[in-house]
Amino acid sequence: xxxxxxxxxxxxxxxxxxxxxxxxxxxxxxxxxxxxxxxxxxxxxxxxxxxxxxxxxxxxxxxxxxxxxxxxxxxxxxxxxxxxxxxxxxxxxxxxxxxxxxxxxxxxxxxxxxxxxxxxxxxxxxxxxxxxxxxxxxxxxxxxxxxxxxxxxxxxxxxxxxxxxxxxxxxxxxxxxxxxxxxxxxxxxxxxxxxxxxxxxxxxxxxxxxxxxxxxxxxxxxxxxxxxxxxxxxxxxxxxxxxxxxxxxxxxxxxxxxxxxxxxxxxxxxxxxxxxxxxxxxxxxxxxxxxxxxxxxxxxxxxxxxxxxxxxxxxxxxxxxxx
Amino acid sequence: xxxxxxxxxxxxxxxxxxxxxxxxxxxxxxxxxxxxxxxxxxxxxxxxxxxxxxxxxxxxxxxxxxxxxxxxxxxxxxxxxxxxxxxxxxxxxxxxxxxxxxxxxxxxxxxxxxxxxxxxxxxxxxxxxxxxxxxxx
Numbered sequence: 001x002x003x004x005x006x007x008x009x010x011x012x013x014x015x016x017x018x019x020x021x022x023x024x025x026x027x028x029x030x031x032x033x034x035x036x037x038x039x040x041x042x043x044x045x046x047x048x049x050x051x052x053x054x055x056x057x058x059x060x061x062x063x064x065x066x067x068x069x070x071x072x073x074x075x076x077x078x079x080x081x082x083x084x085x086x087x088x089x090x091x092x093x094x095x096x097x098x099x100x101x102x103x104x105x106x107x108x109x110x111x112x113x114x115x116x117x118x119x120x121x122x123x124x125x126x127x128x129x130x131x132x133x134x135x136x137x138x139x140x141x142x143x144x145x146x147x148x149x150x151x152x153x154x155x156x157x158x159x160x161x162x163x164x165x166x167x168x169x170x171x172x173x174x175x176x177x178x179x180x181x182x183x184x185x186x187x188x189x190x191x192x193x194x195x196x197x198x199x200x201x202x203x204x205x206x207x208x209x210x211x212x213x214x215x216x217x218x219x220x221x222x223x224x225x226x227x228x229x230x231x232x233x234x235x236x237x238x239x240x241x242x243x244x245x246x247x248x249x250x251x252x253x254x255x256x257x258x259x260x261x262x263x264x265x266x267x268x269x270x271x272x273x274x275x276x277x278x279x280x281x282x283x284x285x286x287x288x289x290x291x292x293x294x295x296x297x298x299x300x301x302x303x304x305x306x307x308x309x310x311x312x313x314x315x316x317x318x319x320x321x322x323x
Numbered sequence: 324x325x326x327x328x329x330x331x332x333x334x335x336x337x338x339x340x341x342x343x344x345x346x347x348x349x350x351x352x353x354x355x356x357x358x359x360x361x362x363x364x365x366x367x368x369x370x371x372x373x374x375x376x377x378x379x380x381x382x383x384x385x386x387x388x389x390x391x392x393x394x395x396x397x398x399x400x401x402x403x404x405x406x407x408x409x410x411x412x413x414x415x416x417x418x419x420x421x422x423x424x425x426x427x428x429x430x431x432x433x434x435x436x437x438x439x440x441x442x443x444x445x446x447x448x449x450x451x452x453x454x455x456x457x458x459x460x
Contacts, residue, residue: 059451063415067444070419074426090366090429174359177349261344 090265095170095187097268098155099162105283106309108274111316112284119317120253121244121288124233130246132200137296139199141189142222142230143240144207146176148256150240151186152281155267156253157201157242158187160286163304164293165196172264176211181256185264190219198297202226206239244289245296253285287313294321324407324449325395328388331442335381338362338435342375350434361433366424376421380439383414387446394453404453411447418443 114120132138141157143150151173158167173188175181189203204226206217222230233249234241242250258281259267270276271283291313294305299322304310306322314321341348342362350358361367362375369376390407393399418440425432 055455059455060448063444063447063451067415071422071426074419074423077423077427172357172359 091170091172091187094172094264094268095158095167097271098158099167101159101271101283101286103307103309105272105274105279106287106290107307108309109280109283109287110309110312111287112280114284114288114316116316119288120285121242121248121250121292121317123317123319124243124247124249128246130229130243132202134200136196136198136200137245137293138243139201139245139293140204140226140229140243141202141240142204142206142226142242143189144211145173145188145190145205145209145219146179146207146211147239148175148179148181148184149252151175151181151184152256152259153240153242153250153253154186154189155259155278155282156285156289159271159282160289160293161194161196161199161201163290164198164297164301165194165201168193168195173209175256176209179211181260184256184259185262185267186259187264198300199293242289244292247296248292250289250292253288254281283309284313288317291317291319291321295319295323299323324391324446324453325388327442327445327449328384328391331384331439331446332381332388334435334439334442335377335384338377338439339375339381342367342377348433348435356434357431358433358435361425361429361431361436366421366428383410384442386410387414401457404450404457408447408450408454411443411450414443415447 130138130140139161141153143153158170161167169192170187170189171191173186175184175186177183188205190205192203194201194203204222205220206222208219210218212218229243230237230241233243238251240250240252244250258277262270262278267278267282271279273279274283287309290304290310294300294310294314297305299305302322310321338348348358348362350356367375367377369379387407387410390403390410394403421436422440425436
């Protein structure tokens with residue numbers, strides 16, 4: 001068996017070209033053997049050492065490339081889904097909850113914890129007829145994003161006026177972080193619109209979240225007529241200013257402190273639960289605002305204006321929302 | 324990598340604190356950028372809980388920093404670099420999900436979140452560098 005194994009080994013060595021002894025005179029003199037031959041006459045079986053995946057710039061380029069591709073795909077998906085316009089996404093979910101509070105909640109809450117001695121809406125002493133550009137009764141809101149009382153009021157306006165029409169373009173906002181009740185969660189009407197067959201709602205967000213030091217509007221400029229209405233019906237010039245059909249004027253509905261520490265989603269989701277304090281605040285005041293709007297729309301729509309919650313609010317205000 | 328992890332941990336702690344304090348982030352508010360809209364979204368919470376995702380983010384940076392510090396202490400085990408690489412890849416995949424929710428669901432970007440995402444990307448690139456160094460050794 002031994003000679004046979006030796007023959008096999010020699011055959012293998014011959015095939016590989018590494019015989020273990022010099023094959024050329026040069027190789028013999030230098031003593032380089034197979035390695036010298038390989039240097040001068042590379043063997044056909046020679047293979048370059050395999051380059052590691054980790055070497056060079058390829059991993060970095062690969063990772064950056066993947067990141068760029070993923071971000072591009074996400075942006076394209078977003079663009080296609082939104083039809084090329086910015087979509088408020090979760091904002092619309094929260095707004096949807098505020099603008100579609102079940103009628104049963106409005107009726108359960110009624111006037112909430114409001115009492116006749118401290119009503120946030122009152123009849124003006126010298127009423128006028130305030131109509132919008134479409135000839136419908138006008139509700140005028142003038143406020144600012146920095147203002148925490150406006151922040152609290154927007155929840156009321158959003159839920160009450162959505163019973164008369166449809167909002168669009170409402171975005172998230174927080175009141176100023178440096179004012180009282182800092183960072184009260186709310187929305188902004190700065191780029192919002194409202195459409196309704198019953199009432200015109202005019203929204204003027206005069207100030208941004210950063211309160212201007214000079215007191216001048218830095219977001220939306222009120223018209224001269226709006227400024228005149230404000231100075232007539234709100235001599236102190238405080239915001240929020242809410243004028244309903246020239247007949248009622250609103251003030252701060254409830255303490256912004258009740259909204260502190262909650263997210264817009266939490267507040268909006270809680271609006272289906274009439275036992276929540278924020279729901280009592282927002283919906284109780286929304287019924288009050290609804291009752292005054294009903295009184296300037298002559299009780300339209302009747303399904304809203306004749307609802308028990310609105311009727312109860314009307315009693316508290318001493319008005320008849322049905323006519 | 325320890326420095327990157329420390330910065331990331333600091334950002335995660337800040338975002339978590341702001342979440343629990345009910346404060347708002349110092350951030351630009353525009354049509355496309357609104358940190359508070361993102362950090363107050365449903366996607367900002369761990370699925371089915373009220374825990375903000377910045378908490379697992381803190382844990383991730385803590386582990387990442389620990390692994391990096393281990394390598395600095397002396398002779399690092401051979402498994403350390405590959406584990407850190409896998410740890411970073413997992414995080415990057417989650418970052419892809421978060422970018423998707425920001426851009427395609429919430430439609431608003433959070434500057435602070437983007438900073439955290441970039442730190443995770445930097446960690447991954449540094450992990451690759453470590454793998455290269457390991458092969459050279």
